[in-house]
Amino acid sequence: MAAEPTDLDDLRARAQRWLDDDPDPASRDELRAVLDRLPDSAPDLADRFAGPLTFGTAGLRGPLRAGPNGMNLAVVTQAAAGLVGWLAAEGATGPLVIGYDARRGSKEFAERTAEVATGAGRPALLLPRPLPTPVLAYAVRHLDAAAGVMVTASHNPPEDNGYKVYLGAQLGGATGAGAQIVPPADRGIEAAIRAVGPLAEVPLGPAGQVLGDDLTVAYVRQAAEVIGPDGPRRLKVAYTPLHGVGAAVLTAAFTRAGFGVPGVVPDQAEPDGTFPTVSFPNPEEPGAVDRLVALAESTGADLAIANDPDADRCAVAVRDPGTGAWRMLRGDEVGALLADHLMRRGVRGLYATTIVSSSLLRAMCAARDLPYDETLTGFKWIVRAGDGTDPLVFGYEEALGYCVAPDHVRDKDGITAALTVAELAAGLKAEGRTLTDRLDELAAEFGVHHTDQYAVRVTDLGLIADAMARIRAATPTALLGAPVTSAQDLLPGADVVILRTATARVVIRPSGTEPKLKAYLEVVEPVVDGDVAAARGRAVTSVAALRAEVATALAL
Ligand SMILES: O=P([O-])(O)O[C@H]1O[C@H](COP(=O)(O)O)[C@@H](O)[C@H](O)[C@H]1O
Numbered sequence: 001m002a003a004e005p006t007d008l009d010d011l012r013a014r015a016q017r018w019l020d021d022d023p024d025p026a027s028r029d030e031l032r033a034v035l036d037r038l039p040d041s042a043p044d045l046a047d048r049f050a051g052p053l054t055f056g057t058a059g060l061r062g063p064l065r066a067g068p069n070g071m072n073l074a075v076v077t078q079a080a081a082g083l084v085g086w087l088a089a090e091g092a093t094g095p096l097v098i099g100y101d102a103r104r105g106s107k108e109f110a111e112r113t114a115e116v117a118t119g120a121g122r123p124a125l126l127l128p129r130p131l132p133t134p135v136l137a138y139a140v141r142h143l144d145a146a147a148g149v150m151v152t153a154s155h156n157p158p159e160d161n162g163y164k165v166y167l168g169a170q171l172g173g174a175t176g177a178g179a180q181i182v183p184p185a186d187r188g189i190e191a192a193i194r195a196v197g198p199l200a201e202v203p204l205g206p207a208g209q210v211l212g213d214d215l216t217v218a219y220v221r222q223a224a225e226v227i228g229p230d231g232p233r234r235l236k237v238a239y240t241p242l243h244g245v246g247a248a249v250l251t252a253a254f255t256r257a258g259f260g261v262p263g264v265v266p267d268q269a270e271p272d273g274t275f276p277t278v279s280f281p282n283p284e285e286p287g288a289v290d291r292l293v294a295l296a297e298s299t300g301a302d303l304a305i306a307n308d309p310d311a312d313r314c315a316v317a318v319r320d321p322g323t324g325a326w327r328m329l330r331g332d333e334v335g336a337l338l339a340d341h342l343m344r345r346g347v348r349g350l351y352a353t354t355i356v357s358s359s360l361l362r363a364m365c366a367a368r369d370l371p372y373d374e375t376l377t378g379f380k381w382i383v384r385a386g387d388g389t390d391p392l393v394f395g396y397e398e399a400l401g402y403c404v405a406p407d408h409v410r411d412k413d414g415i416t417a418a419l420t421v422a423e424l425a426a427g428l429k430a431e432g433r434t435l436t437d438r439l440d441e442l443a444a445e446f447g448v449h450h451t452d453q454y455a456v457r458v459t460d461l462g463l464i465a466d467a468m469a470r471i472r473a474a475t476p477t478a479l480l481g482a483p484v485t486s487a488q489d490l491l492p493g494a495d496v497v498i499l500r501t502a503t504a505r506v507v508i509r510p511s512g513t514e515p516k517l518k519a520y521l522e523v524v525e526p527v528v529d530g531d532v533a534a535a536r537g538r539a540v541t542s543v544a545a546l547r548a549e550v551a552t553a554l555a556l
């Protein structure tokens, strides 16, 4: 819709005020060019000023562009000033530790964050080069920092960037030390960001201290110790960091733990923020792991592993014993395998996942008499699972995120997850078995828990709100021909709708990191007469039908 003249005048005035305050000549030019194209550029301008970025599932995230609703030097300066002001007001002492990935703008945003911190009198420690998000999360705990910032947009398209914020032990408390922020801290920091005055008056200090390699060395040493010291290590692994920052640290951790050097997809090995060989650098997206699978195939690998570009997620592909083709395991499958592995190793304590993940972990914990909890989406919630009675020992989410060592890194960690999957696969291989055999065992014991995700990417966020409204106004009363036995709406706490039948479950929510609506599907199919393959077949058919029904209901 075209903006009315008065709206347009107002928008123009706001844009001009922002432009005058913007410290970066490049984004000033960018905004000036948009203003010069008014009124044609009104929709673009309105979107850039639709509101400030807010802390979503995993920090601030948005397109690299000028204006308050984008990632740029002005927004980062404001965010950093708000954060350090809030830390001081809350009485947190100690350094701010800052990491960055290899995207466009990341290093500059990290350095600016350091300058704002030192300008406010707080020491700033900068990671020495683009490194995985879990290394930053580790550093926050390990260096007893007041807080941490990771400049990354993870798996988002190349045009995006983002800002993840972590708190140290002083403000994060026992479960939140080194974890990403949750309410009320996030809202408090947002309020402090909004209260930042003219950017020209934000004092900038020196660039901060660049940390040495000892931090990464310590991370790698402790990562390698997450797995048992002397299990089998004979395993051939193909790996890709998807043009992100994972390769060096993952390779170091694998060799330190006694594995051979993984084969790395050559043209995806080095950090490159333009992600030239993939359309989306997200291992969840179709096609993203094609080159990895080709490498695994040509080298006769036992296992294929991908990290997302900031290496906090871990995707695993295996050869399907039936078809011989490589298949990506779902996050829920890897989550169940890792949990089962830890349980067999005798790790007792709280196991946790999210409401959008499979219900298999709940069933495993019930059968094995272990405490279990589930939280809202995002690792910021998972690491705070439970009521404090039992310490968290394992957390995972269906979006390929796993935390196998919550005292090492209080966030998901694609490096330690990869190591633990490799430990499991090598142990099974030594017995002449595979990860899929273990999945079959779990299915035989608990039934096939088949999950899938139906996700729709939009350009107009209003379409997502409309679809959520539609599902609330006309909630399906039956799915797969069975009555919906419970329909839960988690508003106002969370924008989530959960539908259940006797054997199926659908959770619908907007993504907090991308312009996507997501529906998480699960069907539980009992295994009859030990025939896992037949049960899998039925589950696959049911989930496909469920997907079609949900797509129709959402009408996106
Ligand atoms: O970007 P990453 O790898 O940190 O991953 C982030 O996004 C994922 C998807 O979230 P959403 O469904 O809201 O888009 C979350 O599951 C994850 O906890 C969060 O850290």
Ligand SMILES: [Mg+2]
Residues within 6 Å of the ligand: 154, 155, 308, 309, 310, 311, 312, 313
């Ligand atoms: Mg990530």
